[in-house]
Amino acid sequence: MPISPEKARRYPADRARRRRFIIKYRGRGRCEWCGAVNYEPFDTQRSDGGNTPG
Numbered sequence: 001m002p003i004s005p006e007k008a009r010r011y012p013a014d015r016a017r018r019r020r021f022i023i024k025y026r027g028r029g030r031c032e033w034c035g036a037v038n039y040e041p042f043d044t045q046r047s048d049g050g051n052t053p054g
Contacts, residue, residue, distance in 0.1 A: 023038055
């Protein structure tokens, strides 16, 4: 979701670089909450609700 111009000053100017760092290095290309691989389809029809890795 884009940041509206009037709210942009609340965020750091290098937010795109920080986001890439979190996704690629800290998160190792996975969601830190559920473990899903970023930019891959995620199966939400699993019996566990699709909220856990594996």
